[in-house]
Amino acid sequence: MSFATDLLAFVNDEISLDPDHVAEGSTDLLLTGLVDSLGVVQIVGWIEDETGISIDPADVVLDNFQTVDQMIAYVQRRQVA
């Protein structure tokens, strides 16, 4: 299982507020209301635990967390840097 698949599964199984709506990598999690502010905090914590990177609160912005794809791109940038 890749990190990307795991993250998507975590969002759908543990965070999503609507079990009938299966999010894909490109789904806008915020405008669709699938993820609330508590959900964002939980996702940040999960990514930190899984990857060992520490996420600066200043990086927790719309551009990095609107979709699972954006979260993955953010993590990849951090791991390269």
Place this chain on the structure above:
Amino acid sequence: MDTIATLPNALRRAAAVHGERPALVDGDHRWRWSELEAVVARFAGELAGLGVGRGDHVVIHRAKSAASIVSVYATQWLGAVAVPVDAMAPAGFVDGVIESCHPKVIVIDDLTDARLADRYRGVARLRPDVSPSPERVDVAPAAPLDDLDGDDAAYVIYTSGSTGTPKGIIHTHASALAYATRARATYGLDEHDVCANIAPLHFDQSTFELYAAPLAGACVVVVPDVMLRFPAELVRLVAGERCTIWYSVPTIIAQAVERGGAADADLSALRWVKFGGEAVAPVSIRRAMAAMPSARFSNVYGPAEVNQCAHHHLDGPPVDGTTIPIGRAWEGTELRLRAADGSILEGPGQGTLEVLAPTAMLGYLGDPGRTVGSFADDGRWYLTGDVVDRDDAGLLRFVGRRDRQAKVRGVRVELEAVETALTSLEGVEHAAVVVMGAGPDARLIAVVEANEIDRRRAIGALRRVLPIAAIPDEILTRPELPRTGSGKIDARAVQRLLESDESPRSDRGQS
């Protein structure tokens, strides 16, 4: 200064006096007062073209942007009534609102249009176009309705009632302006101020930016709904736009301090931080004061039915173990406490708060019975249902609710409505919902009488009928719930049971 009797007049005066000054900011888009007036008149023209006129309702159901604010103003321009509804509200709630106010038009965006799908096809839907070069060019701007007066309804704010049916609170131009005038004076608002519009438009805190700002010619910076989930982004916006006034629930202030880097940002333009809508721990305000040293802090009190009616400006950091006062009534408003024996309390003590205020609502839409029941003395004194303590100095402090209404993360939640929704689930016959903790730490806990429950399914089903704030953070099961002598579920006993539990859990209830 001549008297302004209606909201469109406030807007026109701001355009006449402060025409070249900034009025509205949304991302990279900016409108001066003269431009804002033109855009409002133009969108009013579109609404008028769809038959909107005096007294009609216009539901504004879209993610918040400058266009949402323009939609509110344009509706009122025509003497019609603006009804802002959360873009994220569950379908059941949106349907309840539409069936209660029978709107002439629903102002939408792509997402809410898709969510409405084929429901209410008979009602016109409109996407606002507020760009300087609009696509629809054949629209003539509308003139503001000239015989509009202060007693005309201006907006309706819906909250979820205890039965789960939305309850519409009607405010008039007069009640909105009575509030705006006092708010402007209390916080010394002028044309150099920049107000961060943090609250959603369906939440009455936003009436500060919507109505007090035009009176003063102050600028409003729109904070999009989704930004409330990203404290660092909110702090950056408030710093970047040099906002002078912050008004939000304390939870959002706490997040800005704890996760948004408020202490390291340049927030030196802030003059006032206003907070209200829920109880708050002194430590959370102390930290905010340290992070925002240029601002004075003001605790604001008032149910949506009367808007702000009391406030307390803090003299210094609040001390642990104390309750931050909701203060005293502002100008033209009287507050009294009714003791348990029905008498009016003189001097210090505890009682239920009643309010006589020019900022009071007209009533509940389509529910004259409830309107009559919520006022005493010929409909003059509004009965808040809030239990309040008055000290020797006459300062008021919020104690709790007389009924089972609760505040969770700043949103009013009727616990009975959540219980009703839970008992509609398969396999759940009885449920009790209680609030554990206070302020930003308040958590909604549901206990259902069942051996087991599919929590994910349950939360999914609740999402369709309840607002997000009313979704329990945790759903626990018990084979049997405590009952009162009359056989009803005893929510207080459930609360005591949970409080004596030593294992506080913080998951969201997934199994």
